[in-house]
Amino acid sequence: MNTHQIFYGETVRWIDHSSTGLQFNPLQSFALDDTFCISTGEHRSAPVMRAWVHAPTIVLGIQDSRLPHIEEGTAFLQEQGYRVIVRNSGGLAVVLDEGIFNLSLIFKEEKLISINSGYDLMHDLMKRIFPDAPGEIKAYEIEGSYCPGNYDLSINGRKFAGISQRRIRGGTAVQIYVAVTDSGPERAALLQEFYERAVQGRTVKYQWPRIRPEVMASLSEIYEQEIDIKDVLYRLLSAARQHGVLMQSSSLTNEELHRFDYLFQRVSERNQKALAFLEA
Template identity: 50%
Template structure:
């Protein structure tokens, strides 16, 4: 994210409970295509979903996944399967999601994509004078080598999607609420979905004390709006220009095609 660069800014944080997470994945795929084709400049998209559990493909293959899904639905969650890497995560109205969508250059490795997001979040939160580490937090849900943590407690996770010449680096940031309660929800999902049966992958053994929200970690109530202001300030401090925008007619057409495809894939993944 060099200085003096131009970025499109698509803000979808206030679309409300009817905005489905499957729509987000279809939107990012569409933006990857136009950025990859150079029909669009690099794009930052912000988004919020209400009471949603996003499962990974591997989660959907657990021996009793339907029991796990039923449990989550009884708790009031919508359940979907993501098309990027990773395992189960919680999304709700106190979690900010950010997608950085850039052209996939040969020299731009997978680690470069993760590093881009890590550096951006560290700058976003630099005023708090805390050390933000990027390393796997064992015991968290969806553990990975680019978990973001403060004092050993995870508050964010990063995933990446590369498609049609574009790269979408996506992060969820837990602004407020209880990290432990979110962790317990996913722990119960795995209990129902596995039921001591053998599995084809090592699912995480979740410990609720490994996760927290930024509000809990910083001792200050943070909102989605707080983080959005910090995001905008970070771009300004870098000398980058943000251009508020919405999907073009070309992107809407791509989105409709991608959304239908993702809905079908999701139904198959959950055997609906």
């Protein structure tokens, strides 16, 4: 089986948190995806497709939380109206807000499927969702972007999305954030200022991003017309139907609800420890 067969032509559980997610604690998304990862890994669930959007939040990487002047950097973000959390997986700082669409594809891990195949699956899906893009959707690292990686998605050299992947107890979650509305450069400038305030010329143990806001853009900016979250949802569901995917609306089972409560408590405790400096 290849990754394309995991979703195309199969029945999947559809979880739509694109509206209700605005009321969630963003840490709930990490616990939810881990919950579904375990369910699929244990053969207790069909593959899951989950859409989610959160209120203004900056998700820091663990390395970001250890920057020499992190207190000043975080204070700046909070002054701008952003909640700050720390993810428990790899990656660096990203922006979440009402104009950022997030999608998780969750399925049972197959030993014959490489990690890159998971990224390729999401890249392929984005090309199917946006066949009318004003340029090829390419996957390669965009220098000067925030949270740079080999699977940055860009059109005409401007990054609009980033893909991450998490594997836990036999399940795989491939996640993407897509800047849909508002200004990509303004989001990038926010993190540019955060890093400057959090580093202040000090020696840092990792290669923190030297952000150039002009390399980031939202889809609305790239298309030069307004695109919103509802447009992306419609495109996603249409692309799924065209490829024979049967989307069944779903929610947490009783077993998953108990597991979610446990995982949410655990990720909250880890986040609290990572941000202990805020209470100092």
